[in-house]
Amino acid sequence: MRLSLASDSLDGVAARLVAEVQRRGHSVTLYGALAPGGRADWAWCCSAAAKDVSSGQSDLAIVCCWTGTGASIAANKIAGVRAALCVDAATAAGARRWNDANVLALSLRLTSDRLLEEILDAWFAAAPSADDEDLANIAHLAHLES
Numbered sequence: 001m002r003l004s005l006a007s008d009s010l011d012g013v014a015a016r017l018v019a020e021v022q023r024r025g026h027s028v029t030l031y032g033a034l035a036p037g038g039r040a041d042w043a044w045c046c047s048a049a050a051k052d053v054s055s056g057q058s059d060l061a062i063v064c065c066w067t068g069t070g071a072s073i074a075a076n077k078i079a080g081v082r083a084a085l086c087v088d089a090a091t092a093a094g095a096r097r098w099n100d101a102n103v104l105a106l107s108l109r110l111t112s113d114r115l116l117e118e119i120l121d122a123w124f125a126a127a128p129s130a131d132d133e134d135l136a137n138i139a140h141l142a143h144l145e146s
């Protein structure tokens with residue numbers, strides 16, 4: 001898959017994130033502190049990664065900041081984006097399955113190297129649900145956005 005990755009700093013697991021995503025065979029487009037030269041503030045770099053998903057340039061995005069909150073808020077401002085701040089593997093799997101989340105937001109403060117691997121494994125393994133109830137929820141999000 002094509003992934004856009006953004007982080008406002010190289011603290012914590014940000015650098016490892018790039019390697020872990022590539023190790024899983026995905027191509028990456030980098031923003032913020034992951035791509036020196038670009039604007040690294042969380043509102044800018046995380047929304048830029050989310051715009052790639054909205055435009056179809058990327059399949060998914062992963063956005064990071066110290067808390068993960070700014071990253072998720074910025075991404076969720078972009079049309080068609082459903083960003084989920086995940087702190088463990090079960091939450092990441094649920095976000096993909098029930099929320100059809102197309103952007104994963106991570107906290108650099110909370111996410112250890114081990115946790116990163118677990119979250120990414122769960123995130124990539126899970127697929128959006130085809131249940132009517134789940135699809136209705138996602139459709140309602142689109143309605144709220146329109």
Ligand SMILES: O=C(CO)[C@H](O)[C@H](O)COP(=O)(O)O
Binds near residue numbers: 042066068069071
């Ligand atoms: O968590 C964040 C936003 O939600 C940012 O990573 C945090 O505000 C960055 O702070 P600083 O630029 O002082 O390192």
